[in-house]
Every structure is written in structure tokens, then in C-alpha cells.
Amino acid sequence: MSDVALSSSSGIRRRRRATRRTAARLGTGGAVAAIVIALVALWQVAVAYGWINGKLLGSPAGIWQAAVQGLDGGTLLSDTFVTLYETVLGLVAGSTLGIGLGLLLWFVPRMSGVAEGLSMILNSIPKIALGPLIVIWFGSDATSKIWLAGISTFAVAMISSCAAAREVDQDLLNLFRSFRAPPAMIFTKLIVPGALPWIFSTLRVNIGFALIGAVVGEYIASQAGLGHEVFVAGSLFDLNTVWLGIIVLTLMATVLGGIVQFTESKVISWKAQR
Amino acid sequence: MKPLRASAAAAVSAGIGILIATPAAAAEPVVVYQAFQSIQYLPLYVAIDKGIFAKNGLAVQKVTAGSGAAGVAAVIGGHADFSLQDPMTAVLANLKGASLVNVANVVAGVPVWIIAPAASPLKQAADLADRSVSTALPPSTSTYLLQRLINERKLRNVTLNTVQIGTELAPVSAGRSDAAALYEPQVDTGLASGYKIVYAFPKAYPGGYAFSTMDTLASTVRTKPEMVAAFVKSIGDAEALIVRSPDTAKAVAKAEFPSLDPKIVDNAVARLIDQKIYATSPEISQQAFGNALALQVSIGNIKPGAVTYASAVDNSFAAAAMKTNK
Amino acid sequence: MHLPAASPPAPSRAAFAAASPRLNVADLSHAFVSADGERVPIFERLDFSVGSGEIVSIVGRSGAGKSTLFNLISGLLTPQAGRVSVGRREDGSHGRIAYMLQKDLLLPWRTILHNAVLGIELYRKVTRTDLERARTLLARYGLASVADAYPHALSGGMRQRVALTRTLLVEPTLVLLDEPFSALDYETRLALEDDVMALREQNGTSVVLVTHDIEEAIAVSDRVILLGGRPARIEDDIDVRLTTHGPRTAISAREAPEFRAFHARVWNGLRHHTIQHSGASA
Numbered sequence: 001m002s003d004v005a006l007s008s009s010s011g012i013r014r015r016r017r018a019t020r021r022t023a024a025r026l027g028t029g030g031a032v033a034a035i036v037i038a039l040v041a042l043w044q045v046a047v048a049y050g051w052i053n054g055k056l057l058g059s060p061a062g063i064w065q066a067a068v069q070g071l072d073g074g075t076l077l078s079d080t081f082v083t084l085y086e087t088v089l090g091l092v093a094g095s096t097l098g099i100g101l102g103l104l105l106w107f108v109p110r111m112s113g114v115a116e117g118l119s120m121i122l123n124s125i126p127k128i129a130l131g132p133l134i135v136i137w138f139g140s141d142a143t144s145k146i147w148l149a150g151i152s153t154f155a156v157a158m159i160s161s162c163a164a165a166r167e168v169d170q171d172l173l174n175l176f177r178s179f180r181a182p183p184a185m186i187f188t189k190l191i192v193p194g195a196l197p198w199i200f201s202t203l204r205v206n207i208g209f210a211l212i213g214a215v216v217g218e219y220i221a222s223q224a225g226l227g228h229e230v231f232v233a234g235s236l237f238d239l240n241t242v243w244l245g246i247i248v249l250t251l252m253a254t255v256l257g258g259i260v261q262f263t264e265s266k267v268i269s270w271k272a273q274r
Numbered sequence: 275m276k277p278l279r280a281s282a283a284a285a286v287s288a289g290i291g292i293l294i295a296t297p298a299a300a301a302e303p304v305v306v307y308q309a310f311q312s313i314q315y316l317p318l319y320v321a322i323d324k325g326i327f328a329k330n331g332l333a334v335q336k337v338t339a340g341s342g343a344a345g346v347a348a349v350i351g352g353h354a355d356f357s358l359q360d361p362m363t364a365v366l367a368n369l370k371g372a373s374l375v376n377v378a379n380v381v382a383g384v385p386v387w388i389i390a391p392a393a394s395p396l397k398q399a400a401d402l403a404d405r406s407v408s409t410a411l412p413p414s415t416s417t418y419l420l421q422r423l424i425n426e427r428k429l430r431n432v433t434l435n436t437v438q439i440g441t442e443l444a445p446v447s448a449g450r451s452d453a454a455a456l457y458e459p460q461v462d463t464g465l466a467s468g469y470k471i472v473y474a475f476p477k478a479y480p481g482g483y484a485f486s487t488m489d490t491l492a493s494t495v496r497t498k499p500e501m502v503a504a505f506v507k508s509i510g511d512a513e514a515l516i517v518r519s520p521d522t523a524k525a526v527a528k529a530e531f532p533s534l535d536p537k538i539v540d541n542a543v544a545r546l547i548d549q550k551i552y553a554t555s556p557e558i559s560q561q562a563f564g565n566a567l568a569l570q571v572s573i574g575n576i577k578p579g580a581v582t583y584a585s586a587v588d589n590s591f592a593a594a595a596m597k598t599n600k
Numbered sequence: 601m602h603l604p605a606a607s608p609p610a611p612s613r614a615a616f617a618a619a620s621p622r623l624n625v626a627d628l629s630h631a632f633v634s635a636d637g638e639r640v641p642i643f644e645r646l647d648f649s650v651g652s653g654e655i656v657s658i659v660g661r662s663g664a665g666k667s668t669l670f671n672l673i674s675g676l677l678t679p680q681a682g683r684v685s686v687g688r689r690e691d692g693s694h695g696r697i698a699y700m701l702q703k704d705l706l707l708p709w710r711t712i713l714h715n716a717v718l719g720i721e722l723y724r725k726v727t728r729t730d731l732e733r734a735r736t737l738l739a740r741y742g743l744a745s746v747a748d749a750y751p752h753a754l755s756g757g758m759r760q761r762v763a764l765t766r767t768l769l770v771e772p773t774l775v776l777l778d779e780p781f782s783a784l785d786y787e788t789r790l791a792l793e794d795d796v797m798a799l800r801e802q803n804g805t806s807v808v809l810v811t812h813d814i815e816e817a818i819a820v821s822d823r824v825i826l827l828g829g830r831p832a833r834i835e836d837d838i839d840v841r842l843t844t845h846g847p848r849t850a851i852s853a854r855e856a857p858e859f860r861a862f863h864a865r866v867w868n869g870l871r872h873h874t875i876q877h878s879g880a881s882a
Contacts, residue, residue: 028833045388055370056350136444140437164637174676175705178698179770189722193709221411221437235343235363235413236575270709 002254025099062240063247080248082225083214086142087252090149090202091210097156099199102161106191107183109166116162123155127213131220140221149213153206164198165191200264207256211249226252297339301333302501307345309359311338311530313458313542314381314486316523317552318358319530321512324522330504330511342413349374349491356488356505359520360415361563362570365586366491369576373492375588378506380513381486382553382562385546386416386475387461390453391446392468399423399473399559404431408451410439415485418573419475420455425572458542459534466538476549481561484587485551495588506591507598510556517554556592563587620687621649622695622806624776628682631670631831641831642668645682648825650774652687653804655797657817660827661870665827666810667749669827673808674699686774695773700780704759707749711794712738712762713747719770730769737765741795757788764795774806775799782813793820794852814870818842818862819853826869836869838862 040060047054048060054062070076099117105112127148134151140142168191176186218227226245233241305328308315318336321327327334339345342359346367349357356377357364364374388407390396396405402424409417417436424432435451437444445451445462453472454464465471488509495502516523524543528536546552560583570576630647631639642665650656659668664729671677673684674697686695698719706715716734717726738747751759760780767775777796781789797820799805811817817824818840826836842848842856853859 056367056372067581132441133439135437136441136448139445139448140435147815169705171701171703172705172707178674178676179719181722185722190707192709196709207550221441223434223436232412235341236368237343237346237363239370268709271753 007207007249038259056237056239058239058243063243066238066240066244068108070241074243075229076248079224079226079229080252082142083211083218083227083249084252086145086214086217086225087149087207087210087256090146090213091153091206091256093146094150094210095151095157095203095206097150098157099161099195099202102158103165103187103192103195105162106165106187112162116159117266119155119162123153123159127152127216135217135221140223143216144221145217148217149210152209152213156209157202159197160198160202164195168194170201196268200260200268203260207253207260211253215249226257280474292568301328301331302504304332304334304356304505305337305354305380307337307339307348307354307357307416309339309342309345309357309486313527313531313539313597314385314546314551315358316527316530316543316546317380317509317512317516320523320526321508321530322381322513323526324512324515326508326511326515330508332501332504332508334505334508335364346372346374346489349489355494355501356490358488359486360413360480361484361487361489361558361586362415362566363413364487365567365570365581366575368586369580374489374586375492376484376487376489376558376563377495377502377588377591378509378556379482379553379558379562379592380483380486380488380509380556381551382482383549383551384415384419384475384479384483384485385457385549385551386419386455387459387471388420388455388473388475389464389469390472394452394470396453396472399427400429401472402432402453403429405452405454406433406435406445406450407455408435408437408442408476409447409455410433410442411436413575414439415569416455416457418569422569423473424470425519447449458546459531459538462538462541462545463534466535466541474549476551477567481559481565484558484562484566488556492588503591503594506556510592510595513553513555516547520544523547523552536572538547544550555596557596558587558589558592606614614810621651622654622685622687623650623697623808624683625649625673626683626685627659628672628679628684630668630677630680630682632668644833645674646833650806650808652773652806653800654823655800655807655809655821656823656825657809657811657821658825658827658872659811659814659817660832662668662812664827664829665832666812666827667778670699670776670810673697674776689773693748696770697774697776698767698770699776699778700760700763700767702779702783704751704756704763706759706762706766708751711748711750712743712754715751715762716765716769719758719766723770734765734769737768738762755788757784757792760784760788760792761795764792768799768803768805771803772805774808777807777809777811779811779813780839781809781816789816790850796820797848797850814863814866815854818859819850824862824866826866828870836866838865846873 043052044060046052047059052059069078101115102112105115130151131148131191134147135144138147172190172194173186176190181189214225215227215230218225222228222231226249230242230245230249233239233245306318308318322334322336337348337354339348339359342357342363342506344471345357345359346363348354350367358380360378364372364376368374378465388399388402396402407420409420412418417434420434423429435445439457440460442454442456443464446454446464454460456464461471488506490502520543524540527539527543528534531539563583563586567576567581571578611877625646625648628643629641630643631641633639644670658666658669670841672679675684686697688695700728706712707718710718712733713734714721716738717730720726720730722742735744735747738744741764743758743761743765746754746758754762763780781792784792793816796807796809799807809817809820819842824836824838824840825834826838827833828835840862841860842853842858844856846852
């Protein structure tokens with residue numbers, strides 16, 4: 001049948017498109033890397049020629065040295081682990097609770113609206129303002145950072161999941177109802193799978209929020225962590241360490257984002273290639 | 275009656291005439307960045323609130339930087355003429371290539387105490403072993419002092435619970451720490467709730483301590499020496515006023531900290547005057563500077579020999595101000 | 601002259617009705633209450649029935665109430681007055697209506713096979729037999745090779761066939777279709793019309809097709825019901841009898857000599873009543 005022939009040729013077209021896309025992505029990535037390297041080189045040159053005060057403002061060579069020192073007998077690895085731990089726990093706890101609750105509220109639509117409104121209020125509170133309160137309540141160890149990270153991610157996850165559950169296609173919902181499916185079955189077979197794309201995009205966004213929460217917490221009160229190091233180094237005018245902290249935090253966010261992306265591609269393998 | 279009024283009128287108009295005649299330099303605008311709004315910085319507030327700067331021809335605007343480093347950065351960046359904080363912050367910046375000089379001493383003693391709740395078994399420094407002490411996040415000098423105390427007395431297993439400056443009492447009242455190392459007015463706030471002093475840092479430093487000073491760019495000293503002189507003189511006048519009239523000092527403090535219990539403000543100011551925390555003169559002596567430097571060296575932030583008194587302090591203005599006052 | 605062999609005349613309506621009706625709409629009244637409380641009647645005392653193995657099209661202008669009637673019959677809406685009853689099967693068990701829309705409503709995260717058995721899955725456990733039945737049915741529609749693919753890999757026409765499979769696997773006595781082919785290309789549409797007509801032969805399933813495509817209605821149906829007026833009522837109930845070359849298909853039906861005449865009758869019926877009503881409201 002012509003339809004069968006069509007499906008295999010569309011498969012070939014898809015594979016060709018995928019190869020072209022990978023090549024394009026490598027090209028873009030290469031261009032980005034080239035620009036970054038060029039800027040860093042320019043920076044180092046400016047410091048070497050004295051156009052910029054490298055000691056006060058930091059320099060690529062200084063950052064490298066700070067990195068080497070930090071790894072070799074310094075606290076770079078342990079600080080990274082501390083911040084990573086706080087971020088991941090806050091991210092997972094906040095997102096799981098927010099998504100779970102947001103989706104389950106589909107069963108109680110009237111409460112769903114209320115919960116969404118409350119989450120929006122929670123989200124509007126600047127975490128920097130909330131920080132000192134949290135630290136006083138939960139102390140200055142990892143717990144308060146996890147709470148800060150968790151609160152931001154919870155609010156976002158909640159709002160997003162309530163919306164995702166609500167946005168389900170009415171016709172699909174009617175179809176399920178026409179087959180006399182009980183609400184629990186509609187939830188597990190329609191609402192939850194349909195919300196997965198939303199859930200993953202929420203997770204990606206929440207990585208940033210969790211990281212901010214953890215770092216803000218460390219600025220306010222901490223004994224260890226990348227935010228702590230950045231804060232202390234800043235006050236001692238050690239900008240190389242500040243830059244190093246920023247770079248490691250950025251790398252952390254990128255890696256976490258990559259993990260989420262990878263999981264998404266495995267779980268949502270059915271997503272149509274655009 | 276008439277001749278008196280006439281001569282009074284003449285005197286007034288003469289006075290006004292003199293005022294108009296003198297090239298009344300419109301008050302020169304000056305910006306000061308303070309690390310925090312702190313009761314330790316009372317000399318600055320007295321100089322502003324009591325018109326001392328104005329009398330010396332300066333219109334001073336005070337800005338709270340949020341941290342010592344931010345204040346120093348403002349001076350380096352040209353947003354501020356002076357900054358008020360730990361002189362070591364300026365020294366650290368100098369080590370990175372800035373050129374700042376400290377010109378006037380404001381806090382000449384160590385305003386740090388370790389206090390514990392009334393019911394606590396802690397009575398002296400040695401009792402801190404195996405305990406938790408809440409203290410401000412570095413680079414607060416209180417924390418460095420605490421660390422040095424622990425090292426010197428070889429106190430074992432003391433946990434530092436570092437929190438935002440000003441909130442050191444919170445972990446103690448929450449039961450998470452056994453004692454707090456802190457500044458005024460939190461000290462007297464604690465004492466008012468029954469806390470007791472476990473260790474007092476003020477006593478230990480002969481020759482004083484350059485705890486918080488005014489610093490400025492070396493270029494400012496070169497290009498605006500009169501302004502710097504007037505500024506340092508005003509600070510000196512304010513410090514003298516505090517010694518002469520503690521009540522004036524307390525009144526200014528209450529106006530600057532309206533949200534604090536006035537009794538606590540009174541007690542804090544009295545303690546700071548009594549313990550000679552407020553500088554009685556803006557001079558920064560070699561010994562005072564050396565004591566402050568020694569702390570940073572012992573902590574490891576500064577290498578020994580990297581900094582000299584001459585490179586970091588310009589005491590000429592302070593000395594001149596003191597001479598005119600004698 | 602060589603006359604084309606006429607196909608046997610389609611069984612009369614009476615013959616259909618002799619078996620108990622698959623669907624009976626009796627005295628149906630329904631109104632729409634607007635935002636300002638005004639009650640706009642859509643149907644007033646609508647009556648019709650559909651017999652076993654009968655294909656009935658419901659045509660009408662846009663806004664005539666076809667979609668509302670669809671929702672009332674499928675049970676998505678409860679009528680304010682009157683009854684919609686689904687006839688029992690020959691063995692006495694309950695009849696069942698399954699429906700298909702213009703959207704295929706396939707779940708993108710399920711394979712074609714698991715989409716097909718969705719209807720069954722929602723009311724009982726899916727057995728191996730069900731899966732085999734599903735594969736067979738998919739094969740009949742030429743979808744055997746894509747049974748384990750995902751919907752995004754299929755064309756619109758193929759997806760509608762999967763939807764049809766899903767609809768049929770629950771063994772409905774009546775299949776309700778709401779313009780299911782209007783989004784597809786002409787050739788695919790003709791092929792699917794043949795599939796609909798084949799339903800009657802294979803399982804004796806009745807079909808109610810709601811459509812605005814008059815050609816399609818005439819080509820496929822045994823009866824065409826004209827819906828019109830405000831409130832909507834059955835303006836006409838036309839028995840479609842076509843003489844075709846060989847068996848009746850989507851193409852051969854359109855080539856039948858009577859096709860034009862039926863088309864004109866339906867078309868004029870719709871226009872006439874519309875003009876009448878717009879004249880009345882003028």
C-alpha cells in the first residue's frame with residue numbers, strides 16, 4: 001500500500017534531517033567555543049599588557065591558578081559537592097512535591113485554582129528577602145539552602161503542573177469519558193503522560209532556581225559551598241576565586257541541564273522530530 | 275533699651291556682612307560609604323547630625339554599602355570619597371594594585387564580646403571547647419578574633435556557626451549554638467535578656483587597635499588636601515564631643531537607631547565609651563595598625579612583611595587636626 | 601444498447617426497522633442558555649431512528665445543531681427533554697456507541713497498537729486475544745507494518761484509520777462519525793468512505809455520519825437526514841437508492857445516474873429552508 005512505502009521513505013528523510021541537524025549543532029557549538037576562547041585570550045593579553053589590572057579584576061591565568069590551588073589541597077571539590085548536594089536535593093524535593101501536588105489537584109479543580117494562586121504568591125517573594133528568615137529557622141547548614149532551593153522550585157513546579165493538567169485536550173478527555181473510564185484511569189493514562197513534556201521543561205527551568213536558592217543561602221549563612229567561597233573571596237578582593245566559582249557554578253548548571261535533557265530524550269522518545 | 279537694640283542690630287548686620295563677604299565656599303559635597311549602619315560608627319553620625327561637617331565646610335552624604343569590600347570598591351571606582359570599614363579591607367585592595375590610604379581612626383578598640391544565655395554553664399573562654407559559637411560570616415573581624423582565640427588557647431572542637439552579621443543571637447536563642455561572638459548593639463540586647471559575658475575582647479590590646487577607619491584614594495589626598503583635612507578634623511571634633519558629652523552621643527545614637535529600645539542604645543553607647551572603643555582622636559598609631567595587621571597575618575589573609583604602616587596609613591591629617599585642637 | 605448490470609436494490613427502510621432499532625431518538629428537546637439567561641432552543645421534539653446495519657447521514661448548514669446532536673447521541677451531553685436510547689444486540693446484551701471526530705485523538709505517547717486497544721483498556725483488562733484482534737484489524741486497513749510505530753510517524757489518513765480501528769475494537773453496535781474525513785485529501789477520503797461502507801457488510805454495524813459534505817453523505821448512506829431551521833428539525837428524510845456499476849463504492853456511487861438528482865434534492869432542501877428562514881427573520 002502506498003502508505004507503507006510513504007512511512008519508510010519518511011524514515012529515510014528523518015535520518016537525513018537528523019544528520020544535518022547534528023552537523024548544524026556542531027557548527028553552532030564550534031562557533032560559540034571559538035568566540036569564548038577568543039574573548040578569554042583577549043582578556044589575558046589585556047592583563048599582560050597592563051590595560052586591565054589583572055590582580056584587582058582577575059585574569060584567565062589567575063583563574064587557572066586558583067583552580068589548580070583549589071583542586072590540589074584546596075576546598076574546590078568539597079565546596080562544589082556541597083553546593084551540588086544542596087541544589088539537587090532542593091530541586092528534586094521541590095519539583096517532586098510541586099509536580100505531584102499540582103497534577104493530583106486535577107481531581108479537585110476548585111482547589112487547583114486556589115493552590116495555583118498561592119503558589120504564584122509564594123513565587124513572587126524574592127528569595128533574597130526570604131533568605132534570612134529561612135536561615136534563622138533552619139540554621140546555617142545545608143538544610144536552609146535546601147529549603148530555599150526547594151521553595152522556588154516547588155512554586156514553579158506547582159504552577160506549571162496545574163496548568164499542564166488543565167490544558168489537557170477536551171476532546172481527548174471526552175473520548176476517555178465516552179469509554180466510561182474512571183477518573184483514576186483518566187489521571188494515569190491521560191493526564192500524567194500528557195503532562196510529561198511540561199514536567200521536563202519545568203525541571204530545566206528549576207535547575208536555575210534551585211541553584212540560585214542554594215547560592216543565596218550560602219551568601220547569607222554558610223560554612224562551605226561555592227556560594228560561600230565566592231562571597232568570602234569577593235570581600236577579600238580575590239576576584240580570581242570569584243570568577244572560578246562563577247565558572248564552576250555555570251558548569252554545574254549546564255551538566256544538570258544536560259542530564260535532564262538526556263532523560264527527556266529517553267522518556268519522551270515519542271516526541272515528533274521537528 | 276534703644277542703644278542696646280541698635281548695637282545688637284549692628285552686630286547682626288556686621289556678622290551677616292562678614293558671612294557674605296567671606297568667599298563662603300558653598301559646602302563641598304563629600305560621599306562616605308559605610309560598610310554597615312553600625313552603632314560602632316557613632317563618631318561619623320555625630321559629625322553629620324551635629325553639623326560638625328557643615329561647620330568645616332563639607333556637605334557629607336552617607337551611603338550604606340552592605341559590606342566593607344563594597345565600600346572600598348566604591349572608593350576605587352570613584353563613587354565615594356571615603357569609606358568606613360576595617361582598614362585591612364583597604365590594605366587587601368592595595369595588595370591587588372589599588373592605592374588607598376587610611377586617614378582617620380573611628381573605632382579604636384575591639385567591640386566584640388562572647389555572650390551566652392543566663393542558664394548556660396559557660397563562664398569563660400576555656401569552656402567553649404566542644405561547643406558551638408555563632409559568629410558573623412567572614413570577613414568579619416569578630417570571626418577572625420574568635421578563630422585566633424581558639425588557636426591561641428588551643429580550644430578543641432569548637433564549631434563555628436557562621437551567620438549574617440547582626441543575626442548572631444538567633445542560633446543561640448534557637449538552641450543551635452551555645453554562645454555568640456558579636457558586636458553592639460546585639461551585645462546589650464542579649465545582656466538585657468539575661469545573657470552574660472563569657473569573654474570580652476576589648477581589654478586585650480594596649481596601644482589601641484585600628485578596628486574601623488576612614489580610607490580614601492592616595493590621589494584624593496594629593497588633589498584635595500584641604501577637603502581631606504576638613505574631613506579628618508570633623509571626625510576628630512566629633513570624637514572629642516562624644517568624650518565631652520556622652521548624653522549628646524546617646525541622643526544621636528537613639529536618633530540613628532529609632533527601632534532599638536532606647537535603654538539598650540544607652541547601655542551600648544555607655545559600654546563603647548567606657549571600654550574606649552570609640553577613638554578619642556583620629557590618629558592611627560603604628561601600634562594600633564600593627565595590632566590589626568597581626569590578626570590578618572595570623573589568619574593567613576596577608577603574608578608577613580607584605581604590608582607596612584607607611585604604605586597604608588597617612589596620619590598627617592589626623593596629627594594636624596589634633597594639634598589645632600590642643 | 602448494453603445496460604449495465606444493476607446492483608440489487610438496497611433493502612428498504614422497513615426491512616431495517618423490522619429488526620429493533622440500533623438507535624432511537626425520541627422527542628428530543630435541548631436548548632442553549634446564553635450568558636444573559638436567554639434560552640435558545642436548538643431542538644424541539646426531534647424524532648428519528650437508525651436500524652441495524654443502516655448508514656444514516658445527518659447533513660445541515662453550519663450552526664444547524666449537528667454537533668449538538670452528535671454530543672447528545674454520544675452521551676457527552678444529557679438532553680433536557682426526550683430520550684436517546686441505544687438498542688440492544690441480537691443476544692440481548694447492551695448496545696454500545698463509539699465515535700470518531702475529525703481529530704484522530706491518538707495518544708502520541710502510545711504505539712499504534714496500544715492506541716488501537718485504548719477503548720478496550722479503559723473498561724477492562726486487555727488480553728492477548730485483544731492484541732491479536734487489534735493486529736488483524738490494523739492489517740485489514742494496511743497498518744500492519746506500523747503497528748509498533750508512534751502516531752507522529754503516520755500520515756493523517758493512516759491516523760484516522762487507526763482511530764477507526766480503535767472505534768471498532770470495542771465492538772460497537774453503532775458508530776458515530778463527526779466529519780471524520782474532512783481534513784484529509786480526496787483520495788484518502790474516498791478510501792475511508794469505502795471502509796465505512798464495508799462496516800455494514802462485515803459486522804452489521806450501524807453508522808451515523810454527521811457531515812456537511814453532501815456528496816459524501818449521498819455516496820455512503822442508506823438515508824440522508826436534513827437538519828435545519830431554528831429550532832432545528834428534520835426537514836427531510838431521504839432514502840438513497842443508487843444504481844451502480846458493480847458493487848457500491850465511493851466512486852461507483854458518485855457515477856450512479858441518480859446521484860445528481862439526490863444531490864440536487866439535498867442541496868435545494870438546505871438552501872430552500874435557509875432562504876425561508878432568513879426571509880422569515882427579515
